[in-house]
Amino acid sequence: MPFEFDVVTLLPKMFDAVTQHGITGRARENNLYYLRTWNPRDYAANRYRTVDDAPYGGGPGMVMMAEPLDRAITDAKIQQTRNGINRTRVIYLSPQGGRLNHEKVLRISKLHGVVLLCGRYEGIDERLIENRVDEEISIGDYVISGGELAAMALIDAVIRQLPGALGDTQSASQDSHVNHLLEYPHYTRPDIYKGKPVPEVLLSGNHEKIERWRLQQSIGRTWLKRPDLLAEKYPEGLPDKEKELLEEFKQSQCLAITDQAKTDTIKEQEQ
Ligand code: 9D3
DSSP: OEEEEEESSSGGGGHHHHHTSSHHHHHHHHHHHEEEOOOGGOOOSSSSOOEEEEOOTTOSOOOOHHHHHHHHHHHHHHHHHHOOOSEEEEEEEEEEEEEOOOOHHHHTSSSSEEEEEEETTEEOOOOHHHHSSSEEESSSSSOOSSSSHHHHHHHHHHHSSSSTSSSSSSSSGGSSTTTSSSSOOEEEEEOTTEEOOOGGGGGGGGGHHHHHHHHHHHHHHHHHHHHHHHHHHHHTTTHHHHHHHHHHHHHHHHHHHHHHHHHHHHHHHOO
């Protein structure tokens, strides 16, 4: 049974970006998921199809009215039930939500479907959130113009976890963040680009050495760029093998810096 995304949004066309391109486009063609949009405007009460109104208490901007959203959510849930989707939740993409991360993506991908509520304007009438929303999720501490892009980030991440969405060579379990480390660096042809060679070990054909080097790069780069991830993965400190790899990485970093300093000195002398 395909996973079902039911998206309540004033801007349904934005979701073509997910359904019509790339990995998520292919997954749609293969019926790994359904994505349906529900426009609150179609559930508005008056002939102007009004879905927003001024905030009680005053202040700038407009607030999305509860009733059109309520009816759209109800219809989305009825449709899910008809399709045999019972393990489902209503998620409101909101700056007030808990941050989206890999664990949340995994948890959502184990449901049968979700109703995703996208806000525009200043926000949604609080009573609708209290009555209908199971969970609020944010994608980070910065302002975007509405919930749609956040919903698409969530949808893309969830689709990657659905069985069959990724090819044989890719796999969700290989994704960085599954093992709490950053990825090793990637290189392709040419072997020298603007004077920079590809690391020698990658041309050696020695797969054991390559695998060791890549793990070392993963650990080293995580130590350099995201020490918080390393502390989370190894709260009691690094195991012996990883510690050795990291110490060796630090050494090689020093040499690389010295090396760069020498090159810089030579360049200066040439001028
Ligand atoms: C200028 C409006 N802001 C007042 C300080 C409040 C505000 C309202 C609506 C801020 C953002 C939005 C629209 N954003 C979302 O709906 C949203 C969001 C985000 O802005 N950042 C991170 N995750 C998300 S999820 C939904």
